[in-house]
Amino acid sequence: MNRPFPHAEIGAAVAALQARLGERAVTSDAVRDHHARDESSHAARKPDIVVFPEATHEVAEIARIASAFQVPIVPFGAGSGLEGAAIPVFGGISLDTSRLDAILEIRADDMIARVQAGVRRQALNHHLRDTGLFFPVDPGADASIGGMVATGASGTNAVRFGVMRENVLGLTVVLVDGRVIRTGGLARKSSAGYDLTRLFVGSEGTLGIVTEVTLRLHPIPDAVSATAGFMTLYGAVAAVVDIKRAGIAIGRVELLDEATVAVIGRRSSLELDPLPTLFFEFHGDAAEVAVLSNTVSEIIAENGGTNLRWLREDAAARALWDARRLAPSWLKAERLGAVSRPSDVCVPVSSLADLVAETRADVAASPVPAYMFGHVGDGNFHCLFVYHPNDPAEEAEAARLGDRIVARALAAGGTATGEHGVGLGKRRWLEREHGSEAVAVMQALKFTLDPLGLLNPGKVLPEPTTLAWPDQLASSF
Incomplete structure (x- = not known):
């Protein structure tokens, strides 16, 4: 390059x-x-x-x-x-940004936190532990808040609390020439001007450098967790679709295929049947959860699922969600010296069961080990390929199957990346997802804010930023 x-x-x-x-x-x-x-x-x-x-x-x-x-x-x-x-x-x-790690302000009555970009997600929630509030976006890793803003992160709580775009109220951003701007504010809504906050969320450092973030906090819910196994992956996804269609509010619901469940069984204290499995978290008091659970149990049974297995002890529930968080690293460790390549497409929930079934058929016919899991409550689906980096055939096979997943997601009206960001890996799909005219507008925005292409070059947009941009842009309009 x-x-x-x-x-x-x-x-x-x-x-x-x-x-x-x-x-x-x-x-x-x-x-x-x-x-x-x-x-x-x-x-x-x-x-x-x-x-x-x-x-x-x-x-x-x-x-x-x-x-x-x-x-x-x-x-x-x-x-x-x-x-x-x-x-x-x-x-x-x-x-x-690791030294930009100050928690600047907690406004408990307004349910707002203002932090520097290097603050880690878990450190923020530890700081909030006595307020009855928490920051819900949980991408799994103990990511920095600035990194989560950059990628537009999501996670297991998104079905209930939304993703970063819904939970960022304002930003302090340094532009490439050193100017400092502040977007958004402390109000929960505003109709004043362009929404610059959401412009920078998900921009991956290509438009400016985020140094401070104002976040929306939420009350810590009463929660109880449960699991259910299914005869097929399709049935598990179909159950989630039916639960959503019934208007049932659930806190979290995660899908894991039987291969992932088997690894979790070997590496944790959880006792899970070797079946495609859903992890649930229900929010509400005991009476509310009891009403919800009856309906959910009926839907699960109709889709070939087992009885709900409740984890009513806090320690058991923590072990469940810790296992989900740690699963990607455990899966990678199943092959010594291997690397992992995860997909993270997101589709309309109504299309998810078919996408999962078609991907399952691809995985079954492939020599490269792969594991399927995801935040199925909002249509976000992962297939993690584990291959040896010194084996070109395995690497090519993982890339081929990853491309098939993305192509199917786009054909269903979905996106190439639901939460990991575009970075280097998804740039070539941007035009197919958004169209050439929309990408040209993105390029124009990039050139306006970063005319020399100095901010994180080679990321997000299909072509690396170069000094020839003005001519390229002129021919795009």
């Missing part, structure tokens, strides 16, 4: 950053290696320097240096991304 920054002055930029940040501007191989990759299977690429700002004004100074010397700048949160969004594919500056 050719460097698209012919006037970049890396050496001068490194010297300027070290003069400004001292020991927080690092060029050691060990630190650069750590920032060369994320949790995806995409190829690593070292940045030229890693910087550790501690305040918004320092991020602004770093951006001004990057602009002055035409050096790319890539935000790095917890490194838990799954589509390569934090990999500095053209080198340059890796901006690590």
Whole structure:
């Protein structure tokens, strides 16, 4: 991949950053290696320097240096991304947000938190433990809040509480030239002007660098968990569709195929039948849950499911949801030296059962091990392929089947990525999903905010940002 920054002055930029940040501007191989990759299977690429700002004004100074010397700048949160969004594919500056870790304000009466971008999700909820509130978006990994904003993260709680776009009220964003803007506010709604907050949520650091986030909090619900096995994956998904159609409000519902259940059985204390299984969490007091459970039990039985198995002890429920959170890493560990390639498509819930059944047929006919699970309450589905990186045939097979999943999802009116983001892995699907005219508008927005293409280049949009953009854009309109 050719460097698209012919006037970049890396050496001068490194010297300027070290003069400004001292020991927080690092060029050691060990630190650069750590920032060369994320949790995806995409190829690593070292940045030229890693910087550790501690305040918004320092991020602004770093951006001004990057602009002055035409050096790319890539935000790095917890490194838990799954589509390569934090990999500095053209080198340059890796901006690590881990020291932007202050919880700035908790407004319990307004159910709002204001935090810096490097705050981790679990740390925030630990801080909130005595307020009766929590931040519900749970992507599984202990991601940074800024990283979750960047990818538009989701997770097991999305069916009840929504995704990042619904739970971010405002942002502080540093633009590429060092200007600082603040979007949104403390009000729960506004009709004033363009919605810049949602423009930056999901932009993966390609439009600006998020340094502070204002979040919507929620009361911690009374909850009870349960599981049910099914004779077929199709039946499990069909049960969820019927539950949703019946208007039953459930807190969480997760699908796991029998292969995933078998691994969980070996690596945890849970006793699960070796069947496609749904994990449920019901919200409400005991009487409300009892009413819900009767109807849910009937729907489960109609779709070939077993009786609900209740986990009424807090410890048992925690073990259940910990197992779901840890499952991807356990699955990857089933093959020594393997890497994993997860899909994360999302489709209308009415199309999910067919997508799962067709993917199941592909997996059954493939020599590459694969596991299926997902947040089926909102149509988000994962198939995780586990292959050896030194086996080109296995890698090609995982890519082929992953492409088939995406193509089916788009044909059903869904999306190539429900929560992991576009990053490097899904860029080529963007035009097929949104159309060439919509992508041209995205390119125009990118050029307006980042004319030299310095912010996380090579991500999200189908082609890497280059200095030839104005001519390309002119021919698009």
